[in-house]
Amino acid sequence: MLVFLVKRLLNAAAVMLAVGFLAFMIFRFVGDPVELMLNEQASQQQRDELRVRLGLDKPFVMQFATFIANAVRGDFGISYRNQQDVFTLIVERFPATLELVMLATFLSLVVGIPLGVYSAIRREKPLAKLIQFVSVLGVSLPSFAVGILFILLFSVSLGWLPAFGRGQVVQIGWWSTGFLTHSGRLALILPAVTLSLFQITLVMRLVRAEMLETMRTDFIRFARARGLPDSSVHFRHALRNCLMPVITVTGLQIGNLIAFALVTETVFQWPGMGLLFVQAVTFVDIPVMAAYLMIVSAIFVTLNTLVDLTYALVDPRLKQDAIAGGAGGR
């Protein structure tokens, strides 16, 4: 177990180092930082001073080491665009994105699981076939287009829901939440539904596939032979056995959702870190881009590693494989 743990952690560290290298390359080579930070009238002496202050005169490896050391301490430098500390900027925006992602995840489970169960146990009903078809439609329509169509329908035509922004937020410590005010909750509805649509189809398809698989197993046949009512067979026996992969995939998808939220945030002008990133890309604000890449990747890698470790705890076969595989096995 210890071998497996160490291997997984080393792996995660290696991936983060690779991402850090990518971020560093962007920082260092896409546009000259000195040129971007000073205005055109700056003298050669000012340029040289800034070059020394940023450490750009040191050898390449040293620069990379400094970059990583700073990043670990949460120091990603100063935003070129609004001259603020990048880490503070991102932390300020983080609650908006996380609330959106959490609500979307919640919606995907609450809607996706029942739809998946229904289309698995009533496979031949027309409604189940319709759900299947709609789920293909769900992965075919790009989420930004769906978001815009929602705005057209619910904001422009009907005027029921706000089309942009977060509404009123309440500050709790450093966390700002939109759940506590009426306008904040209203503003959450459209972005969260838009973000969750893809996720709903994913959960639904997964639950359906797992249910169909489980319904063929012997213990379900045995449960039926015992004369248990359908509801008990479907929900207490079959569904329970499907939930493990559903929870794993949902957990893994949170990282993807945080990244994908940048599209939703752009559509709804939602003041999260995705919108910050998209604006940084447009203005070539490189410290913000590099920091966002590293933070989102860190979340992603942490979730992946946690899921792998949980699996190893739950499923002893994986542990054996990892140990037997040794250094050569992947």
Add this chain to the structure above:
Amino acid sequence: MAAETTRFARFMGSDLVYSFRRSPVAMVSLVLLLVLIITAFLAPLIAPQNPHDLKQIFIDKAELPPIWKKDGEWPFILGTDPQGRDVLSAILYGTRISLTIGLASVAVSMTIGIAIGLIAGYLGGSIDNILMRIADTVLSIPTLLIAILVSAIFRGLLPPALRDPFAAIILVVAIALTAWVQYARTVRASTLVERRKEYVLAARIIGVAPWRIMRRHILPNTLTPVMVAATLNLGLAILSEATLSFLGVGMPITQPSLGTLIRIGNQYLFSGSWWLVVFPAIQLGLIVLSVNLLGDWLRDALNPRLR
């Protein structure tokens, strides 16, 4: 000639064609897709207007609604934008750009992925280890993020005057760099199985060069899953292109793809010109839907367990 006919006859008698004939969904989506492709590539001949030619655009025809609404005018069936461009023509030309970028990025990522998968699977050892580590790293960053960053980096490296002409190539590279991993993994997995079989051993014994074994002997036996992945990835690639263009790191306004059209239309959302967004979005949805339905059918048709 005779060989050609028998080959065609053999294809028509195959399980694949049989399953296609029995699947109305697959037939409808193939017809729909063909119609969309043909109209897009014939755009210069059939579109009412060339939206890139300023001589054909009249500013007094700006922001006309679709033809079935009051104030709609022939031949602007789906209305016009605030510059007087015909929406239908812009969609046809935009579809051509979207499809070209989608197909090109699938071709590029498939080539990279197949090559890496074959090399990793056949040669094994430390080459395999390094290549698969790279693949793992790419997989550990969300794909959309990679595509945006690659696109932003190339745009940052190019002087502003060159950004627009190279926009399509940058997009193809950005999308291909995120998508090759899936092909590489599929091909590597089948190569690992194939390379232990007798026919490969026989080829090695008679002294066939490794690259020739990979290309002529192993590759054809790994292509079935690649075909399915390529079809489903075409839908994804078209969506990625549209998303990047919508975010402003894709096709410029001078050569609008469907994503760019939606981005432009989005600015007029509150002025009531809904047709600028709705029709490009429907077109995009139809393309991806028909590709996805075909991909789903192909996956089931080629899966021997479902027969």
